[in-house]
Amino acid sequence: MARFHPLRVAEVDRLTDDSVALALDVPPELRDAYRHSPGQHLTLRRTIDGTEVRRTYSICSPAPASAPQGEGPRTLRVGVRFVEGGAFSAYALKEIGAGDEIEVMTPAGRFTLDPAPGLYAAVVGGSGITPVLSIVTTLLAREPEARFCLIRSDRTSASTMFLEEVADLKDRYPDRFQLVTVLSREEQQAGLPSGRLDQERLTGLIRALLPVDRVAGWFLCGPFGLVEGAERALRDLGVARSLIHQEIFHVDGGTAVASTVPAPAHSTVTARLDGRGGTWPVQEGESLLETVLRNRPDAPYACKGGVCGTCRAFLVSGEVRMDRNFALEPEETEAGYVLACQSHPATEKVELDFDR
Incomplete structure (x- = not known):
């Protein structure tokens, strides 16, 4: 289960005029939790004017040796490039300094390579x-x-x-x-x-x-x-x-896929998350992630744009329509995985499993 922990910024390295690398210290008790595969990313969060903001940044440092040969990473390094209008990237480039603490989710992502000849x-x-x-x-x-x-x-x-x-x-x-x-x-x-x-x-x-x-x-x-x-x-x-x-x-805006599948008048989503389940009504226009978050704020997500894949869930039963998908490979969707942030119910009952 993905979780956030406060990590201390060890160093801010300016790479270009519009990008930095943040080095994050990982304390000994969290090193196993932050063990990562090469190519994975971290989700960083902060609260701005009472609103929680999350952004995903890829890890650029090499992955530690697999257990039990080596311990998890002592330091994680991520690259951040300024995005026009980006609340988090502007904060990273202009305000974050060594010694600051940032809430960081444990590593996620499937854009990875297991080293082999x-x-x-x-x-x-x-x-x-x-x-x-x-x-x-x-x-x-x-x-x-x-x-x-x-x-x-x-x-x-x-x-x-x-x-x-x-x-x-x-x-x-x-x-x-x-x-x-x-x-x-x-x-x-x-x-x-x-x-x-x-x-x-x-x-x-x-x-x-x-x-x-x-x-x-x-x-x-x-x-x-x-x-x-x-x-x-x-x-x-x-x-x-x-x-x-x-x-x-x-991804530029306006890339949502138009659906010809009519939405049910009333629908519910049952979700299993961290070993616990619940069933809740889906409000009009909500994504399944939004419904789950109203009742389980610990549900995993980052970009909410169909890009990062953090909210991936297994569709146990029912049908959904996804507005767009830039994160899941074809074999994942064929196996039954969906992006909760982009999914809307196409049947009266939908069941998701975030633990698979």
Whole structure:
């Protein structure tokens, strides 16, 4: 069960003019709770003018060794980029300092890689480097028979997050780490010409760089347009959907899917959470998460936008319609999982299990 704990900020490292890395101290008694897989994220929360605000940020530090070989992390590091109008990102960049305490949820997310031999690749844009930095650092350190190709897109070199950390990986693993950088708004002295990485350009680039049929896993992370274009490029190159893993950081509004399924006049949701269950009426227009939160404030959630996947639940019975889904893989929805924040009842009775 995901839970919040207060963690002390050990250090605030300014990466660019609009981004920082926050290092969080994890006390000994909580290190097992904050053990994470490479690629997972943390949800941070604070109260602003009486309203609770939650935001999700990916862990960029390498994952600790699996138990019982090693203890959980002593420090967790997350990357935060300023978002226009973003209440939490503005707070992180302008107000948080070393010694402050932040409420932090235990790690979550399924955009992960269990280190194993083989060739892996990623296409990232902007702050999408954050979880992939944890993935590639952990993989290369733990698995001597692994290689990784990183294709990253940024606006300019000055706006590139974790520039030094990625350069250090290139120095440490020159034969196992391949780095390709594309800047959309700045010409480079060497390397690829500037410009946006669209589907057509990615198709040619990937084909030229890699033996596509030998890549064991692809990791796509960043803005929706880049991730969508990269997925289409990979599918055009014959890559199986099961080898493509994606996490989207930014989605424009107006992407909800119109539903032709009529909503029932009255409906209830039964939810199991942390071993306890309850049944409650769904008010008109509410998502199932909103109904559960009215009665169980400890229900897990972060973005409420269908992006982070924190509110994933198993649909035990009944039917729902989801407004949008940018977090669950096709195999997860086929197995019966839904995003509670985007789900509305399509039958009079719906049952969810948050514990599965």
